[in-house]
Amino acid sequence: MxxxxxxxxxxxxxxxxxxxxxxxxxxxxxxxxxxxxxxxxxxxxxxxxxxxxxxxxxxxxxxxxxxxxxxxxxxxxxxxxxxxxxxxxxxxxxxxxxxxxxxxxxxxxxxxxxxxxxxxxxxxxxxxxxxxxxxxxxxxxxxxxxxxxxxxxxxxxxxxxxxxxxxxxxxxxxxxxxxxxxxxxxxxxxxxxxxxxxxxxQMGKGHKVKIFEWLFNKTHKNIFRRLKVATVYTDQRLYYSSRNSRYIRNTYKDHGKRTGLGFMVAYYCYFTLFYPKERNRIKMWKAIVDGFRDYQNIK
CATH class of the missing domain: 3.90.550.10 (Spore Coat Polysaccharide Biosynthesis Protein SpsA; Chain A)
Structure with a gap:
C-alpha cells in the first residue's frame, strides 16, 4: 500500500x-x-x-x-x-x-x-x-x-x-x-x-410530514422530498444550530445559501409547524433566540 x-x-x-x-x-x-x-x-x-x-x-x-x-x-x-x-x-x-x-x-x-x-x-x-x-x-x-x-x-x-x-x-x-x-x-x-x-x-429523529409526502408522491419534486421528513432535534441542538449558523455566516463570505438568515428562520418556522405536537414551541424558540444572541461567545 x-x-x-x-x-x-x-x-x-x-x-x-x-x-x-x-x-x-x-x-x-x-x-x-x-x-x-x-x-x-x-x-x-x-x-x-x-x-x-x-x-x-x-x-x-x-x-x-x-x-x-x-x-x-x-x-x-x-x-x-x-x-x-x-x-x-x-x-x-x-x-x-x-x-x-x-x-x-x-x-x-x-x-x-x-x-x-x-x-x-x-x-x-x-x-x-x-x-x-x-x-x-x-x-x-x-x-x-x-x-x-x-x-x-x-x-x-x-x-x-x-x-x-x-x-x-x-x-x-x-x-x-x-x-x-x-x-x-x-x-x-x-x-x-x-x-x-x-x-x-439518521439525523435526529425523523418525523414524517404527511402533506409533503403526499405532494412528493404526486409530483416527484425534489423540494417535497426534502420536506417530507422533519428532523426532530432537542432544544439544546436548536440552540447550537442557531448560534453556530450565525457564526458561519458572519465569518465566511461564501458560506452557502442554507446558512443565510432568511433560510434559517424559514427552517425553524418549518419545525414550528411540523414538529410533534408535544414539543413546547416557546422553549424551542427560546433556545433558538438564546443561540442567536450567544454566537459571539464562539470567538
Missing part, C-alpha cells in the same frame, strides 16, 4: 446504540486497517470497551468529559497523523456506509487539491436505497456549497486539514462540517462527492 494514501477510520462516540455501532464497525473493518474510537463520555462506555478495546485493528479511547464533536474529530485527525495515515474516514456512530466506500474513494486520491471526499447521503429516508440505485448520477459531483458535505463517511486529507486549521472546537456540535468545508474551499482545495458509494444516516 502506498504510504501517501494510507487510510484509517475514526468514530466519535456519545451514548451510541450498541447494535448499530457494531454494524458500523463491522463494515469499516473490512475496508480499512485501523479504526479509532473516541468516546466523549458515554454512560455505556464499559459495554463499548468490552466489545472493542482488545480487538485487533481497533483503538478505543475514553474521555470522561463530553468535549463535543469537533474536539473528537481533531483527536482522530491527530491520531491518524501520528500513525502515518494521510487519509482519515470520519464516521458518525449512527451512520452505515456502503461496502464499496473505500474502494470507490481510492480512485480519487491522487489529486493533490482534493481535501474531502464524501458519498451520496441517504438520510431519514428522504431518498431510499432503491431510489438511489435507480438514479442516473454522475460518478463524481464537485461540491461548491459548504452545506453539501457532512463529516460522516467523509474521507479527510489529514495534512490539508491540519494545514488549514482543523475543526473549530468552540462550535461543539452543529455546523462543524460547514466550518471545515468553508476553510477547505476558501483555501483553494476541492470537495468531491463520489456518487458510486453511499452512506445511510
Amino acid at each position: 502506498s504510504t501517501i494514501n494510507k487510510i484509517c477510520a475514526g468514530i466519535v462516540l456519545y451514548n451510541p446504540e450498541i447494535e448499530l455501532l457494531k454494524k458500523n464497525v463491522n463494515i469499516l473493518e473490512k475496508q480499512v486497517e485501523k479504526i479509532y474510537l473516541f468516546d466523549n463520555g458515554s454512560s455505556n462506555n464499559n459495554e463499548i470497551k468490552s466489545l472493542f478495546n482488545d480487538k485487533n485493528g481497533i483503538s478505543y479511547f475514553f474521555n470522561k468529559q463530553n468535549r463535543g464533536i469537533a474536539y473528537g474529530l481533531n483527536w482522530l485527525i491527530n491520531r491518524a497523523d501520528e500513525n502515518g495515515y494521510t487519509w482519515c474516514l470520519t464516521m458518525d456512530q449512527d451512520s452505515i456506509c456502503s461496502n464499496n466506500l473505500i474502494y470507490e474513494y481510492r480512485k480519487h486520491l491522487n489529486d493533490a487539491k482534493v481535501a474531502l471526499i464524501s458519498p451520496f447521503v441517504l438520510n431519514n429516508d428522504k431518498v431510499t436505497l432503491n431510489e438511489y440505485k435507480n438514479m442516473k448520477l454522475p460518478e463524481v459531483t464537485e461540491i461548491k456549497d459548504p452545506m453539501d458535505c457532512i463529516t460522516s463517511a467523509c474521507l479527510t486529507n489529514v495534512p490539508i486539514v491540519k494545514k488549514i486549521g482543523m475543526f473549530n472546537e468552540k462550535l461543539f456540535i452543529d455546523f462543524v462540517d460547514s466550518d471545515i468545508n468553508c476553510k477547505v474551499l476558501n483555501n483553494g482545495y476541492r470537495i468531491i462527492q463520489v456518487n458510486t458509494a453511499y452512506m445511510i444516516q
Whole structure:
C-alpha cells in the first residue's frame, strides 16, 4: 500500500446504540486497517470497551468529559497523523456506509487539491436505497456549497486539514462540517462527492410530514422530498444550530445559501409547524433566540 494514501477510520462516540455501532464497525473493518474510537463520555462506555478495546485493528479511547464533536474529530485527525495515515474516514456512530466506500474513494486520491471526499447521503429516508440505485448520477459531483458535505463517511486529507486549521472546537456540535468545508474551499482545495458509494444516516429523529409526502408522491419534486421528513432535534441542538449558523455566516463570505438568515428562520418556522405536537414551541424558540444572541461567545 502506498504510504501517501494510507487510510484509517475514526468514530466519535456519545451514548451510541450498541447494535448499530457494531454494524458500523463491522463494515469499516473490512475496508480499512485501523479504526479509532473516541468516546466523549458515554454512560455505556464499559459495554463499548468490552466489545472493542482488545480487538485487533481497533483503538478505543475514553474521555470522561463530553468535549463535543469537533474536539473528537481533531483527536482522530491527530491520531491518524501520528500513525502515518494521510487519509482519515470520519464516521458518525449512527451512520452505515456502503461496502464499496473505500474502494470507490481510492480512485480519487491522487489529486493533490482534493481535501474531502464524501458519498451520496441517504438520510431519514428522504431518498431510499432503491431510489438511489435507480438514479442516473454522475460518478463524481464537485461540491461548491459548504452545506453539501457532512463529516460522516467523509474521507479527510489529514495534512490539508491540519494545514488549514482543523475543526473549530468552540462550535461543539452543529455546523462543524460547514466550518471545515468553508476553510477547505476558501483555501483553494476541492470537495468531491463520489456518487458510486453511499452512506445511510439518521439525523435526529425523523418525523414524517404527511402533506409533503403526499405532494412528493404526486409530483416527484425534489423540494417535497426534502420536506417530507422533519428532523426532530432537542432544544439544546436548536440552540447550537442557531448560534453556530450565525457564526458561519458572519465569518465566511461564501458560506452557502442554507446558512443565510432568511433560510434559517424559514427552517425553524418549518419545525414550528411540523414538529410533534408535544414539543413546547416557546422553549424551542427560546433556545433558538438564546443561540442567536450567544454566537459571539464562539470567538
